[in-house]
Amino acid sequence: MAGVADQQREVAAAFDAQADGYDEKWTRSVSGRLQREQVWREVDRFFLPGHKILDLGCGTGVDAVRLARVGARVLAIDISPQMVRMTRRRVESENLSEGVTCELLPLEELGDLKNRGSFDGAISDFGVLNCVENLRQVARDLAALLRPGAHLALCYMGRFCLWETAWFLLHGKPGKAFRRLGARSFPASRAFEVFYPSVRAIVEAFSGNFRLVSWRGVGIFVPPSYVEPLAHSFQGGFRRLARFDHIAGGWAILRAVGDHRLLVFVRN
Numbered sequence: 001m002a003g004v005a006d007q008q009r010e011v012a013a014a015f016d017a018q019a020d021g022y023d024e025k026w027t028r029s030v031s032g033r034l035q036r037e038q039v040w041r042e043v044d045r046f047f048l049p050g051h052k053i054l055d056l057g058c059g060t061g062v063d064a065v066r067l068a069r070v071g072a073r074v075l076a077i078d079i080s081p082q083m084v085r086m087t088r089r090r091v092e093s094e095n096l097s098e099g100v101t102c103e104l105l106p107l108e109e110l111g112d113l114k115n116r117g118s119f120d121g122a123i124s125d126f127g128v129l130n131c132v133e134n135l136r137q138v139a140r141d142l143a144a145l146l147r148p149g150a151h152l153a154l155c156y157m158g159r160f161c162l163w164e165t166a167w168f169l170l171h172g173k174p175g176k177a178f179r180r181l182g183a184r185s186f187p188a189s190r191a192f193e194v195f196y197p198s199v200r201a202i203v204e205a206f207s208g209n210f211r212l213v214s215w216r217g218v219g220i221f222v223p224p225s226y227v228e229p230l231a232h233s234f235q236g237g238f239r240r241l242a243r244f245d246h247i248a249g250g251w252a253i254l255r256a257v258g259d260h261r262l263l264v265f266v267r268n
């Protein structure tokens, strides 16, 4: 088990190393685009023009820029200096510097934002929470930052992904096929721990100040991005899969077998 400081250092180093290739590997991949569209379809219902939104673990700033384009003011934070650099670059190139501020800050230190006024919403998209062990502390800090009625969207890797298990079993890699099943794992390819909290564990962590209003699977039929070679052969097919995700994303059982889960909370 890594200490918090070790974990943070390793996470930052790993995402620093990935920052330059992140958009190519995930953001612009067919799966990445289709999965992100699913998240946007949900959050567009409650993140509104004029809202002040926190983007937690902003990566290369795709969500922050999208939110700013529709009129929100965004404070984007990330633990990786290179990811912060990428977000700033994207914001500048889109002429959205008035709409997005980006800062180097780990989720474990959200308390440092307490003098920045209250926020109308927050989003943590695509696996940020899988890098953080103490979700109770994150929940407490967010409770102090979000106004009553604010929405919080948490999209993170689920514990079981049907595509992943099938894909790696077919490729003779049983270790990878079931890597998410434990609550935490220390993958051979990574120097940091990856956490796979259950929905119940997240709801418990946030229960004092937030209530869960919905949860759905993201990337149930649309596969993870490492299945990308198939996507290039069957682009139209992947679009159809995304439509199934849209229809069935909230269904019991199915929602628990996707690549990601999207939980939406409201601040009490």
Ligand SMILES: C[S@@+](CC[C@H](N)C(=O)[O-])C[C@H]1O[C@@H](n2cnc3c(N)ncnc32)[C@H](O)[C@@H]1O
Pocket: 011, 012, 015, 056, 057, 058, 059, 060, 061, 062, 063, 077, 078, 079, 080, 083, 105, 106, 107, 108, 124, 125, 126, 127, 128, 131, 132
């Ligand atoms: C898979 S990327 C997702 C990025 C972005 N949210 C997106 O939608 O593309 C995960 C991001 O979380 C950041 N991250 C991981 N642990 C973090 C922490 N403890 N505090 C802040 N950011 C963190 C990483 O640096 C990385 O940029």
